[in-house]
Amino acid sequence: xxxxxxxxxxxxxxxxxxxxxxxxxxxxxxxxxxxxxxxxxxxxxxxxxxxxxxxxxxxxxxxxxxxxxxxxxxxxxxxxxxxxxxxxxxxxxxxxxxxxxxxxxxxxxxxxxxxxxxxxxxxxxxxxxxxxxxxxxxxxxxxxxxxxxxxxxxxxxxxxxxxxxxxxxxxxxxxxxxxxxxxxxxxxxxxxxxxxxxxxxxxxxxxxxxxxxxxxxxxxxxxxxxxxxxxxxxxxxxxxxxxxxxxxxxxxxxxxxxxxxxxxxxxxxxxxxxxxxxxxxxxxxxxxxxxxxxxxxxxxxxxxxxxxxxxxxxxxxxxxxxxxxxxxxxxxxxxx
Numbered sequence: 146x147x148x149x150x151x152x153x154x155x156x157x158x159x160x161x162x163x164x165x166x167x168x169x170x171x172x173x174x175x176x177x178x179x180x181x182x183x184x185x186x187x188x189x190x191x192x193x194x195x196x197x198x199x200x201x202x203x204x205x206x207x208x209x210x211x212x213x214x215x216x217x218x219x220x221x222x223x224x225x226x227x228x229x230x231x232x233x234x235x236x237x238x239x240x241x242x243x244x245x246x247x248x249x250x251x252x253x254x255x256x257x258x259x260x261x262x263x264x265x266x267x268x269x270x271x272x273x274x275x276x277x278x279x280x281x282x283x284x285x286x287x288x289x290x291x292x293x294x295x296x297x298x299x300x301x302x303x304x305x306x307x308x309x310x311x312x313x314x315x316x317x318x319x320x321x322x323x324x325x326x327x328x329x330x331x332x333x334x335x336x337x338x339x340x341x342x343x344x345x346x347x348x349x350x351x352x353x354x355x356x357x358x359x360x361x362x363x364x365x366x367x368x369x370x371x372x373x374x375x376x377x378x379x380x381x382x383x384x385x386x387x388x389x390x391x392x393x394x395x396x397x398x399x400x401x402x403x404x405x406x407x408x409x410x411x412x413x414x415x416x417x418x419x420x421x422x423x424x425x426x427x428x429x430x431x432x433x434x435x436x437x438x439x440x441x442x443x444x445x446x447x448x449x450x451x452x453x454x455x456x457x458x459x460x461x462x463x464x465x466x467x468x469x470x471x472x473x474x475x476x477x478x479x480x481x
Contacts, residue, residue: 319350
């Protein structure tokens with residue numbers, strides 16, 4: 146593929162030889178001859194100069210490199226488009242396997258593929274161009290929208306509603322019972338979990354994610370949200386639009402996560418927490434109560450800048466403690 150064809154694909158302007166052949170796409174350090182790469186930051190300029198890549202995608206022209214450049218508004222997104230063109234595998238239509246179980250009362254849309262050993266329960270509705278891999282279970286009365294991809298060994302429990310173009314990776318469980326009990330007669334009595342889960346359009350859910358059904362009503366994941374592997378979302382949680390939940394985030398029941406929130410890896414969200422839209426919480430931090438828009442860090446969350454100051458003092462505590470003891474001894478001596 147010539148560089149000019151890639152430029153047309155990503156909507157870029159070429160500086161240099163537009164006729165060179167491009168055979169692949171790679172990061173700066175991994176690129177080899179005939180690859181195209183991208184420059185995400187000027188900090189990587191030295192690495193780019195040493196890269197074997199034949200061309201580079203940039204935001205603005207760089208004067209002191211010899212490689213042909215493709216100038217675009219957003220180099221990272223252009224890189225994603227190029228990667229998708231070269232490497233992302235398609236999901237060809239293969240129809241419904243004779244080794245899959247599909248209830249007679251289920252509806253399956255046009256050009257949907259169901260692989261062997263999938264199980265489609267009664268009154269399920271599946272849209273068009275859906276791909277359902279082996280080992281997927283879809284419970285009764287669930288709805289799967291158009292263009293979804295369900296990777297192997299996913300469990301979709303009864304009554305779950307999934308929008309269009311949703312991708313769910315292997316091993317995830319959508320609609321498991323919420324964790325609800327009441328203590329009576331010397332034992333934990335289970336609270337029936339009779340609600341459901343609603344996943345809106347264009348959501349991507351990583352591997353081994355669990356999203357609990359609501360006690361009553363719905364647990365909701367709004368459109369455009371992206372969920373990393375091993376995330377737990379409790380019953381009656383509402384996750385807003387375009388949220389990012391990084392690996393091992395845990396969100397306890399009835400919490401509300403606003404639009405555009407980013408929760409770093411292993412963030413723990415206490416029950417009934419409200420996180421305002423646009424908030425960022427750094428990895429391994431806690432979230433509780435009502436968190437106004439901002440950047441937070443720490444198990445007892447505080448504004449990120451204050452947390453950084455606190456951490457700088459924390460490392461000095463042993464020496465500060467010695468100074469304090471000396472001062473106390475000096476005061477005692479003066480008083481004596």
